[in-house]
C-alpha cells in the first residue's frame with residue numbers, strides 16, 4: 236500500500252457511478268397497425284409525465300413479460316439481469332396526457348416482436364430512458380437519412396424536428412411497397428423507398444446509397460440499420476466518399492443472428 240495519504244484517498248474513493256435508471260410502469264391505451272409489419276403502440280402511466288423527452292432518435296429500454304408472467308417484473312438495482320429487455324425509439328411523447336408512442340417492426344422472432352404482434356389495450360410494460368438524442372445541425376445545407384425499417388421511427392422523429400431551411404434526402408429500406416407510408420416534415424424531403432423482398436439484411440440499402448449522388452456543401456448523414464450493413468455503409472461514406480467522421484452518425488439497430496443487440500454500436504471499431 237502507498238504511504239502517500241492523498242494517493243490512498245484516491246484509491247479508496249468510490250468509482251463515479253452512472254445515474255441510476257428510472258423504470259416506469261406503462262399501460263397500453265391504443266394499438267394501431269401502420270403497415271403489415273409495423274405496429275404503433277401508445278402507452279400511458281402514472282409517472283410517465285416525468286419522462287424527459289430530449290429530442291429525436293433517442294432510445295428507450297422496454298422490459299417485456301417473460302414466459303408465464305402477465306406483466307414484466309420491475310427491475311431492481313440488485314436484482315437479476317432481466318432477459319426480456321429490448322431497445323426502442325420513443326417515437327412521440329405528449330407530457331400533457333401523458334402518452335408515449337413506440338413503433339415496433341414485426342420481424343417474426345423474439346420477445347419484443349412477438350409481444351407487439353399481440354399487443355392489446357391494458358397490457359403493461361416497463362420503460363427506462365430516454366438515452367441521448369440526435370442533435371440536428373441547423374447550419375448544415377443538407378441532411379441524408381438512411382435506414383431500414385427499425386430506424387423508421389428514429390428517422391421520422393428527426394424529420395419532424397428539422398427546420399424548413401434544411402433539405403433532407405431519405406433512403407428507407409422495407410420489405411415491399413405495402414410497408415411504405417407518409418412521413419411528415421417542415422423541411423423539403425426527397426424520399427426514396429427501397430424494397431428488399433425479405434426480412435434478411437442484404438445489399439439493397441447499401442446499393443441505393445452507393446447509387447445516390449450526394450450534393451456538394453455542408454452535409455450531415457445519419458444511418459440506422461443492421462450492424463453489418465451499417466458498417467459497410469460507414470466504410471463507403473468515410474473511405475470511398477471521404478466524408479469527415481464528425482459529420483456522420485451510424486448506428487447498428489440490430490444484428491443478424493444476435494438477440495437483444497447493444498444500444499451503442501456506432502460502427503466506430
Ligand SMILES: Cc1cc2nc3c(=O)[nH]c(=O)nc-3n(C[C@H](O)[C@H](O)[C@H](O)COP(=O)(O)OP(=O)(O)OC[C@H]3O[C@@H](n4cnc5c(N)ncnc54)[C@H](O)[C@@H]3O)c2cc1C
Nearest residue numbers: 294322323324339340342345346347348491492493494495
Ligand atoms: C437505438 C435503437 C433504437 C431502436 N428502435 C427501434 C424501433 O423504434 N422500432 C423497432 O422495431 N426496432 C428498433 N430497434 C431495433 C430492435 O431493438 C431490435 O430489432 C430487437 O432485436 C428487437 O427485439 P426482438 O425481441 O424482437 O428480437 P431479438 O430477440 O433481439 O432477436 C431475435 C432474432 O431476430 C433477429 N432480428 C432482430 N431484429 C430484426 C429485424 N428488424 N429484422 C429481422 N430480424 C431481426 C435477430 O437477429 C435474432 O436472430 C432499435 C434498436 C436500437 C439499437
